[in-house]
Amino acid sequence: MPQDVRYEPVIAVLLPCYNEELTIAEVVRRFREALPAAAIYVYDNNSRDLTALRARAAGAIVVREPRQGKGNVVRRMFADIEADIYLMADGDGTYAPEDAPQL
Template sequence: MPHEVRNEPAIAVLLPCYNEELTIGEVVRRFRETLSSATIYVYDNNSKDLTALRARAAGAVVVREPRQGKGNVVRRMFADIDADIYVMADGDGTYAPEDAPELINTLLTERSDMV
């Protein structure tokens, strides 16, 4: 079977979340608008609210990580997801999704490992 040929790098947006139902839908929506070719993953870390439902409704791929703690979630995300470029942000809207294209451009044009 032939391999898929891509002209653009595969971009994964990684959003670790714990009880972010009030903001996650908007964060996912803004990333979808800003990076339309990216796949957006929300890793729900035992939220007691509707974080997973809101994220899924906004178009994210939702994965549950039962081991509590951000370190566990981050390790799991990078173990699970294969992409050329990773954009990690928080589900509470701390970081502006609209900054992601500039960060990605810097990563690609400056031959950086991380920005």
């Protein structure tokens, strides 16, 4: 008798950031609540504040992208990260993490 095989897709939340110290920890926390199995990546694009530190403390995987500009960050994220499902949002809280499961 065949057994049910369950496949859990690998989900990556991608958050490009530049000087988002005031909001990034809350954004990471809310994505963690909305998608507990997801890996949350913060790509810091030369922030001059504590964005990377706050993101790491909130549980995100932080990567620094030294080439300035969101296009450089986005290209780097998709080149670096392997996942079945990608969800990209901003680190400033523009998008509601609670909507993520519907996406």
